[in-house]
Amino acid sequence: MKNTGNPTGEQRNKVHTDIHGSPAAQSFTDIHSHLLPEVDDGAQSLEQSVRMARTAAMEGIGRIILTPHQRTDRPSVSPEGTARRMRRLQEEIDRRRIPIRLYAGAEIFYRHGVEELLSEGRLLTLAGSRYCLTEFFPEENYAYIRDGLNRLSAFGYFPILAHAERYEQLTESGRAEELKRGTGCLYQLNAASLTGENGFLYKSRSRRLLKNGLADFIATDAHDEKGRGPRIARLADWLEKRYGKEERDRLLIHNPAAVLEDREIWQEND
Numbered sequence: 606m607k608n609t610g611n612p613t614g615e616q617r618n619k620v621h622t623d624i625h626g627s628p629a630a631q632s633f634t635d636i637h638s639h640l641l642p643e644v645d646d647g648a649q650s651l652e653q654s655v656r657m658a659r660t661a662a663m664e665g666i667g668r669i670i671l672t673p674h675q676r677t678d679r680p681s682v683s684p685e686g687t688a689r690r691m692r693r694l695q696e697e698i699d700r701r702r703i704p705i706r707l708y709a710g711a712e713i714f715y716r717h718g719v720e721e722l723l724s725e726g727r728l729l730t731l732a733g734s735r736y737c738l739t740e741f742f743p744e745e746n747y748a749y750i751r752d753g754l755n756r757l758s759a760f761g762y763f764p765i766l767a768h769a770e771r772y773e774q775l776t777e778s779g780r781a782e783e784l785k786r787g788t789g790c791l792y793q794l795n796a797a798s799l800t801g802e803n804g805f806l807y808k809s810r811s812r813r814l815l816k817n818g819l820a821d822f823i824a825t826d827a828h829d830e831k832g833r834g835p836r837i838a839r840l841a842d843w844l845e846k847r848y849g850k851e852e853r854d855r856l857l858i859h860n861p862a863a864v865l866e867d868r869e870i871w872q873e874n875d
């Protein structure tokens with residue numbers, strides 16, 4: 606479905622009912638979510654996952670990549686476990702007629718060696734693509750972050766730095782640009798950081814990254830249905846008002862669609 610103009614809220618909601626629509630449909634895709642139940646500090650029960658999915662659908666989200674926390678020393682769920690739980694959750698979501706399509710993924714806490722685990726299929730990329738969502742200790746030193754992202758790139762993956770606004774190292778002048786240029790990584794920002802719900806520090810950092818043209822994805826990083834819920838509608842409206850519809854769609858629809866289709870997003874900007 607091609608974008609033909611500025612949908613009103615009502616029109617947008619109509620498109621959202623397009624259950625299991627193609628990635629080109631106008632609903633948003635959330636590439637970072639702890640919706641999968643009982644595997645990490647996200648949803649604690651199937652019922653809670655369903656409530657979160659319902660909220661996500663009302664916010665205009667049509668597709669969610671499940672990204673449970675994964676650490677190499679103690680992975681919270683195996684790829685098989687993710688697939689099995691995802692099938693069960695999708696069945697429940699379909700049964701309740703919530704228009705959300707799920708994909709499997711992971712939020713990988715980076716340590717040297719995760720590249721091997723990814724290539725052996727012991728850790729999941731996003732929706733089976735070459736994109737992988739990666740996080741580090743927020744206070745990790747710059748060289749380690751750079752080397753880690755470089756290693757992932759060298760193995761043929763497209764690393765996405767999760768909630769890039771958390772890294773103090775990147776606030777130093779020119780650092781955020783340098784890291785992207787040097788490693789080929791992409792930046793994901795949290796919606797609640799941009800709207801200010803995560804406090805002033807993350808708000809100013811995330812807004813600076815966005816303003817400098819360094820953001821590639823905005824996602825919810827949802828952990829529950831309340832304080833850390835899958836909320837995106839307010840951010841989407843703000844983004845459209847401040848930067849225009851094209852930028853809103855690039856960050857919330859088109860770039861995530863490239864992940865689902867395993868396409869390189871930067872090719873589209875050439």
Ligand SMILES: [Fe+2]
Pocket residue numbers: 637638639712767826
């Ligand atoms: Fe997360």
